[in-house]
Amino acid sequence: MDKDMIRFVRNDEFARFIGLQLVTVEPGYAVVRMEVKPHHLNGVGSVQGGAIFTLADYAFAAACNSGGNATLGINANISYFRIPKGRVLTAEAREVSTTNRLCTYSVDVFDEDNVLIARLTATGYIKRDKS
Amino acid sequence: MDKDMIRFVRNDEFARFIGLQLVTVEPGYAVVRMEVKPHHLNGVGSVQGGAIFTLADYAFAAACNSGGNATLGINANISYFRIPKGRVLTAEAREVSTTNRLCTYSVDVFDEDNVLIARLTATGYIKRDKS
Amino acid sequence: MDKDMIRFVRNDEFARFIGLQLVTVEPGYAVVRMEVKPHHLNGVGSVQGGAIFTLADYAFAAACNSGGNATLGINANISYFRIPKGRVLTAEAREVSTTNRLCTYSVDVFDEDNVLIARLTATGYIKRDKS
Amino acid sequence: MDKDMIRFVRNDEFARFIGLQLVTVEPGYAVVRMEVKPHHLNGVGSVQGGAIFTLADYAFAAACNSGGNATLGINANISYFRIPKGRVLTAEAREVSTTNRLCTYSVDVFDEDNVLIARLTATGYIKRDKS
Numbered sequence: 001m002d003k004d005m006i007r008f009v010r011n012d013e014f015a016r017f018i019g020l021q022l023v024t025v026e027p028g029y030a031v032v033r034m035e036v037k038p039h040h041l042n043g044v045g046s047v048q049g050g051a052i053f054t055l056a057d058y059a060f061a062a063a064c065n066s067g068g069n070a071t072l073g074i075n076a077n078i079s080y081f082r083i084p085k086g087r088v089l090t091a092e093a094r095e096v097s098t099t100n101r102l103c104t105y106s107v108d109v110f111d112e113d114n115v116l117i118a119r120l121t122a123t124g125y126i127k128r129d130k131s
Numbered sequence: 132m133d134k135d136m137i138r139f140v141r142n143d144e145f146a147r148f149i150g151l152q153l154v155t156v157e158p159g160y161a162v163v164r165m166e167v168k169p170h171h172l173n174g175v176g177s178v179q180g181g182a183i184f185t186l187a188d189y190a191f192a193a194a195c196n197s198g199g200n201a202t203l204g205i206n207a208n209i210s211y212f213r214i215p216k217g218r219v220l221t222a223e224a225r226e227v228s229t230t231n232r233l234c235t236y237s238v239d240v241f242d243e244d245n246v247l248i249a250r251l252t253a254t255g256y257i258k259r260d261k262s
Numbered sequence: 263m264d265k266d267m268i269r270f271v272r273n274d275e276f277a278r279f280i281g282l283q284l285v286t287v288e289p290g291y292a293v294v295r296m297e298v299k300p301h302h303l304n305g306v307g308s309v310q311g312g313a314i315f316t317l318a319d320y321a322f323a324a325a326c327n328s329g330g331n332a333t334l335g336i337n338a339n340i341s342y343f344r345i346p347k348g349r350v351l352t353a354e355a356r357e358v359s360t361t362n363r364l365c366t367y368s369v370d371v372f373d374e375d376n377v378l379i380a381r382l383t384a385t386g387y388i389k390r391d392k393s
Numbered sequence: 394m395d396k397d398m399i400r401f402v403r404n405d406e407f408a409r410f411i412g413l414q415l416v417t418v419e420p421g422y423a424v425v426r427m428e429v430k431p432h433h434l435n436g437v438g439s440v441q442g443g444a445i446f447t448l449a450d451y452a453f454a455a456a457c458n459s460g461g462n463a464t465l466g467i468n469a470n471i472s473y474f475r476i477p478k479g480r481v482l483t484a485e486a487r488e489v490s491t492t493n494r495l496c497t498y499s500v501d502v503f504d505e506d507n508v509l510i511a512r513l514t515a516t517g518y519i520k521r522d523k524s
Contacts, residue, residue, distance in 0.1 A: 007174065014179035017170040018149070039148040042192075043138065048145035049204045050188050054181025061173075061180075073180045074364060075337045075385055077208040077470040079497050079516060081490035097474035097509060101363075102336060102387065104472050104512070106499075116490060119497070121514055123337055123385075123472060125364065205495060206468045206516055208339040210366050210385060212359035228343035228378060232494075233467060233518065235341050235381070237368075247359060250366070252383055254341060254468055254516075256495065269436065276441035279432040280411070301410040304454075305400065310407035311466045312450050316443025323435075323442075335442045339470040 009065055015058045018051060022062055028095035030063035036087045046083050053078050056107040056120035059093035064103050064124050071103060071124035078120045086112020091120075101126055140196055146189045149182060153193055159226035161194035167218045177214050184209050187238040187251035190224035195234050195255050202234060202255035209251045217243020222251075232257055271327055277320045280313060284324055290357035292325035298349045308345050315340050318369040318382035321355035326365050326386050333365060333386035340382045348374020353382075363388055402458055408451045411444060415455055421488035423456035429480045439476050446471050449500040449513035452486035457496050457517050464496060464517035471513045479505020484513075494519055 009022065018040070023031040034040070034055045042048040057076060064071045093107040107120040140153065149171070154162040165171070165186045173179040188207060195202045224238040238251040271284065280302070285293040296302070296317045304310040319338060326333045355369040369382040402415065411433070416424040427433070427448045435441040450469060457464045486500040500513040 009174060011174035012179060013170050013172045013174075014149075014182050015173075018145075018181075039144050041144045042146075043140060043142035043144075044201075048143060048185070049192075049207070050149075050181065050185025051145050053184045053188070053207070054179070057181050057184070070175075073211055075208070075210050076180070076184070077206070077339060077514065079206050079490075079514065080204055081492065081495075081497065096512060097472075099474060102474075104474065106512075119489060119499075119514070121470065121472065121512070208383065208470060210359075210383065212361065212364075212366065227381060228341075230343065233343075235343065237381075250358060250368075250383070252339065252341065252381070271436055273436040274441060275432050275434045276411075276444050277435075280443075301406050303406045304408075305402060305404040306463075310405060310447070311454075311469070312411075312443065312447025313407050315446045315450070315469070316441070319443050319446070332437075335473055337470070337472050338442070338446070339468070341468050342466055 008070065009062045012058065014054070018054060020055060020058050025062045025066050027067045028063055030059045030066065030093045032059040032062065032091045034089045036089060047089065049080060052080070052089065052109055052118050053120065055089055056091045056109050056118065057122060059091040059107050060105045060120065060122040060124070063093040063095065064105055070127045072127060074123055074125050076120060076122040078118060080118045082115060082117045084111035084117045085115070088112045139201065140193045143189065145185070149185060151186055151189050156193045156197050158198045159194055161190045161197065161224045163190040163193065163222045165220045167220060178220065180211060183211070183220065183240055183249050184251065186220055187222045187240050187249065188253060190222040190238050191236045191251065191253040194224040194226065195236055201258045203258060205254055205256050207251055207253040209249055211249045213246060213248045215242035215248045216246070219243045270332065271324045274320065276316070280316060282317060282320050287324045287328050289329045290325055292321045292328065292355045294321040294324065294353045296351045298351060309351065311342060314342070314351065314371055314380050315382065317351055318353045318371050318380065319384060321353040321369050322367045322382065322384040325355040325357065326367055332389045334389060336385055336387050338382060338384040340380055342380045344377060344379045346373035346379045347377070350374045401463065402455045405451065407447070411447060413448060413451050418455045418459050420460045421456055423452045423459065423486045425452040425455065425484045427482045429482060440482065442473060445473070445482065445502055445511050446513065448482055449484045449502050449511065450515060452484040452500050453498045453513065453515040456486040456488065457498055463520045465520060467516055467518050469513055469515040471511055473511045475508060475510045477504035477510045478508070481505045
């Protein structure tokens with residue numbers, strides 16, 4: 001991954017604050033892991049939807065920024081399938097399409113039993129600045 | 132708002148952890164506020180997309196659960212329009228449609244200058260259990 | 263509306279083929295109407311989801327292209343609320359946000375009883391070519 | 394595929410009207426084909442977004458209704474990646490998740506060069522009537 005992009009992704013304070021761990025980052029691919037803690041839960045004791053979204057979205061950001069161009073998220077669509085079980089969630093982001101200005105990624109989120117609990121489809125705008 | 136639902140919404144640990152404040156909750160309507168702190172920022176110093184999503188999604192959860200039936204989020208679609216300015220974000224959730232089993236809400240997110248910076252459209256599945 | 267854009271919108275063969283009628287077109291706003299015919303129905307006799315989508319998407323295209331720049335649809339999210347009643351559907355598109363390169367519109371679809379039966383949120387990429 | 398469901402899918406008047414051909418239908422999987430005709434084009438001579446959506450959505454409907462329960466589309470999110478080339482479009486629908494009441498499918502749309510030009514993610518509500 002491009003060095004500036006590493007910094008960009010690693011310096012994400014919100015990802016650090018909620019406890020996301022980058023496992024793998026390659027151009028067009030990333031895996032992020034989250035150990036479920038009490039602060040991730042909603043009022044009925046499940047992992048909160050925003051925490052699941054943030055996990056998946058961070059995998060998208062890592063994967064699409066790893067190519068060396070800053071990418072701005074413009075749209076994200078998440079479907080929740082099941083209440084996750086266990087103490088670890090894993091998000092795996094894969095490139096679906098990249099054109100000159102736009103990229104789309106699909107991110108699958110699995111629980112500790114390796115059951116698919118959510119899928120995010122995210123679209124980014126690629127900034128191709130001279131700098 | 133129904134008492135059990137108040138508990139459900141107020142006991143959201145993730146919302147508390149990242150610093151969301153319920154301002155208004157009525158059946159079909161809610162306003163949530165977030166003071167921007169360093170832990171909300173991404174690697175380029177803007178509010179992270181996951182924090183904006185969580186703010187909007189919590190307004191949706193508060194509004195749709197306030198009627199007394201537990202609602203499960205099944206799908207959410209967010210569009211980001213602008214980098215927010217200032218130190219406060221506000222999310223305002225409004226009911227778009229509610230049928231027997233499904234509800235859809237639209238949530239607008241404004242920055243401190245009252246500029247629309249994102250919109251979430253979220254669909255929930257209404258659990259109508261006897262319990 | 264810019265003359266070239268009028269041509270672009272009016273020359274839409276698919277819109278003509280399925281029977282869409284432009285009622286109003288202004289920069290950032292459009293209304294499109296569809297008289298329900300047997301060829302719009304699905305296997306259970308309701309208006310097919312693709313026909314509802316096309317109606318709403320055409321209102322989006324008319325509204326966002328009326329400013330004089332060609333806009334390419336990049337993402338569209340539709341929620342269906344109710345089975346429409348009556349013999350006419352109307353789609354009303356409103357601008358939500360326009361920045362340099364991207365625009366987002368919200369399109370409400372009403373049946374003959376003026377009941378909201380679907381909502382489309384669509385994002386376009388604005389081509390700002392010299393030509 | 395269940396006989397009633399065959400009828401339901403095959404009697405889709407809108408799919409017939411615009412020229413969609415069911416190629417494969419199995420529980421959880423379907424392929425639909427569309428030969429591009431002048432009536433599918435938009436004002437700049439490309440296949441109209443509504444035609445692409447309808448093709449993909451019909452593959453979703455065929456795949457998710459083939460199990461024997463009627464499914465109602467509640468949400469669909471489409472991303473367009475490229476202007477299709479050639480005279481044939483093919484949509485391939487795959488099940489992502491099915492629970493008691495909800496199912497989600499991913500549908501890829503390819504052009505004649507086998508390039509991925511769009512992806513639809515669709516969610517349906519499964520009617521489990523006694524009848």
